[in-house]
Amino acid sequence: MRDSYHESLESVVTDLVHMTDAVQTAVREATKALLEADLGTAESVISSDSAIDQLHDELEARCFSLLARQAPVAGELRTVVAAMRMVADLARMGDLAAHVAKIARLRYPERAVPEGLVPNFTLMARVAENMVETAGRSLQERNAHDAGQLADSDDEMDELRKSQFRVMLSKDWPYSVEAAVDVALLGRYYERIADHAVIMAARVIYVITGLLPEGENWPVA
């Protein structure tokens, strides 16, 4: 009984890592759809989002069942509680990747991101994707140090976003109002993917150390 319990708990964590992989793929493919105006890839990201939502529902139900049947305590309870929050963050990151893909689809055959901001978005998307990867890997390896680094990556994200605003709000923005609105929302989506990766990393630290990291760099939700 206890062995199957530990296996169930460990398989929840393993599947959370798989869910993170699926989210990372969604972010990477959404970026490809966006920057290459690739309709097929956009459609595929949008339709794959329901699989991520299903993983959410299934993992949440397994966590609930562990709580109901096993009444875990201490580190194991922390793991289950953290898992229930992480699935929500991961489902949300999947939604945000789908939002990026929807803007790519809406503007097809044009590219939603104007030429002058392609380097910025290329970098922003890479930072976001790396943050998702680090969150998943630090969970898999129970690596609080790497999880802790994510708050720094998030500072880089904030700088990239500020730089977008400087370009958009300069007097000589050469593109349309529509392009500015797209850039504002797309930047927001990548920024939120990064935020959720940081929140997930905070939960990884909590699983390992029993304490949530505190301070301005660590949002609660």
Added chain:
Amino acid sequence: MRDSYHESLESVVTDLVHMTDAVQTAVREATKALLEADLGTAESVISSDSAIDQLHDELEARCFSLLARQAPVAGELRTVVAAMRMVADLARMGDLAAHVAKIARLRYPERAVPEGLVPNFTLMARVAENMVETAGRSLQERNAHDAGQLADSDDEMDELRKSQFRVMLSKDWPYSVEAAVDVALLGRYYERIADHAVIMAARVIYVITGLLPEGENWPVA
């Protein structure tokens, strides 16, 4: 022991309702700051957000403690699990209200919302605030019917947002690119407040019936 346990569980729900009240106030005040270009109110919403985050941390710790000490099952376990998700949604709604207030502060003494969109935002803010109120009240009264109505209010929200886009992206948008970017983000913040109210309502239904409502109107995160 069991009596004090039931009291603890009930006081978590009572304090979730109080937290919802605090969020509703934050949304109302943020809207006042935005539509009246009221700097003092904007500052007050921004500085009050840390109190909402503290409620999040405190309520989450109390839920953890209930799980660790009492190993609740059935409806009581559902209540604790739902509470742990609801605090995250409420903390996020508080952040979004603070984001609205930050845009109001950034544009002061100007008003961030251009004249032509004041009626739209007035309505949007009212719908969002009412949705937060309904989410809190349906939790307090364990009223699955009222919670179920929230998906309809969310459709109203989506219509208001579409109407914003029609105005912004029409060929004769008479305002600046900056105003369009503000409107795009502000509209997004209110829309997300409404989404979180719907997600919270889904959890209220889950507490009462044991089942999460399904379908496109009920996002998972």
